[in-house]
Amino acid sequence: xxxxxxxxxxxxxxxxxxxxxxxxxxxxxxxxxxxxxxxxxxxxxxxxxxxxxxxxxxxxxxxxxxxxxxxxxxxxxxxxxxxxxxxxxxxxxxxxxxxxxxxxxxxxxxxxx
Amino acid sequence: xxxxxxxxxxxxxxxxxxxxxxxxxxxxxxxxxxxxxxxxxxxxxxxxxxxxxxxxxxxxxxxxxxxxxxxxxxxxxxxxxxxxxxxxxxxxxxxxxxxxxxxxxxxxxxxxxxxx
Numbered sequence: 001x002x003x004x005x006x007x008x009x010x011x012x013x014x015x016x017x018x019x020x021x022x023x024x025x026x027x028x029x030x031x032x033x034x035x036x037x038x039x040x041x042x043x044x045x046x047x048x049x050x051x052x053x054x055x056x057x058x059x060x061x062x063x064x065x066x067x068x069x070x071x072x073x074x075x076x077x078x079x080x081x082x083x084x085x086x087x088x089x090x091x092x093x094x095x096x097x098x099x100x101x102x103x104x105x106x107x108x109x110x111x112x113x
Numbered sequence: 114x115x116x117x118x119x120x121x122x123x124x125x126x127x128x129x130x131x132x133x134x135x136x137x138x139x140x141x142x143x144x145x146x147x148x149x150x151x152x153x154x155x156x157x158x159x160x161x162x163x164x165x166x167x168x169x170x171x172x173x174x175x176x177x178x179x180x181x182x183x184x185x186x187x188x189x190x191x192x193x194x195x196x197x198x199x200x201x202x203x204x205x206x207x208x209x210x211x212x213x214x215x216x217x218x219x220x221x222x223x224x225x226x227x228x229x
Contacts, residue, residue, distance in 0.1 A: 002156065033216065043202065043219040056216055090156060094215065102206075102217060104149075104157040 003027065004105035006091050012111045018079040021108045025072055025093030031055070032074040033094075033102060034066055038087035049074055050096075081112045115140045119203045119220035126193055126227050134188040134223045136177075136203035144205040146170075146179050146186040147217070151200045160188075160201070193227045200224045 003026035013019055025032050034046040045058035049068035060066075063081075068074045078085060088109050092102040119136045126132060138144065145164045149157040161170030166181035177188045186203060203220040 002158070004156075031215065035217075042221050045216040045218070048216060058216055092157075092217075100215070101147075101159055101162065102215075103159070106156040 002103040002105065004091060004093050004103050006089075006105040006108050008108060009106065010109050010111075012113065013081060014113055015081055015083060017081050017112075018077065019081065019110065021076040021078070021089050021091075021110075023074045023076070023091030023093075023105060025074070025091075026103055029093035029095055029103070030072065031094045031096060031100075032068055032072070033092040034060075034074070034076050035090040035092065035104075036087050037090060037107070038084075041087075043090075046076070078110070083112050086110055086112045115144070115205060115207050115218045117203050117205055117218055117220035119201075119223055121221065122200075122224035124223060124225045126225070128195060128227055128229055129192045130227075132188070132190045132193045132197070132225065134201055134203070134225070136186045136188065136220060138184050138186065138203075138205050140184075140205055140207050140218075142207050144207045146177070147204045147206070148175070148177055148186070148188050149202040149204060149219075151202065151222070153199070157202065193225075195227050195229055198225060198227045 005024045031050045046060040048056040066076045088107045090107045091105045094100040116139045147162045148160040150160045161172040163170040163179035169178045200222045204217045
């Protein structure tokens with residue numbers, strides 16, 4: 001158990017809908033990362049937050065957005081969902097934003113039908 | 114941009130066989146290198162890491178050495194067990210370039226199946 005929690009574990013929704021994935025980092029970790037794992041794209045970095053502020057952006061679609069709240073939990077919002085958004089979404093956290101290990105949560109499996 | 118290339122699987126082995134998974138990288142700056150493991154139905158777990166050239170990371174019988182001259186970080190284990198069946202990911206973190214934050218860049222993953 002990494003100490004990173006993600007909810008829900010599974011999510012099934014229809015095209016065009018909007019969903020919110022939630023992540024709670026390990027106690028004391030200030031930085032949160034979101035990754036997408038899909039069969040065709042592999043594991044891809046989406047976005048990083050550090051202590052409430054966006055720190056780095058990867059291949060995140062405009063339909064996707066994220067934020068980190070004062071209690072340090074983070075939410076990833078996915079809207080206008082398409083079939084191709086079906087994937088495993090992982091959250092990771094680290095103590096700081098520097099060269100520190102990232103600890104991954106169990107992931108949220110999103111299925112868009 | 115940064116990239117990681119690792120051998121495609123699946124790799125099928127018998128118990129107690131020697132395992133090698135090749136990993137090479139391209140990066141600017143001085144990346145840290147990692148191996149993560151993903152067991153079926155689970156998230157990623159950090160297996161080992163190395164933060165500078167010639168460092169050797171090791172954990173649970175697995176080893177990998179950071180080779181700057183060949184830009185490689187090959188994973189090895191001398192005697193695998195059935196419980197080592199998983200997907201292994203090589204990754205790098207190019208911290209030091211501000212715009213990069215601390216993102217991990219992953220290879221495509223290598224599925225390893227160990228048979229009794």
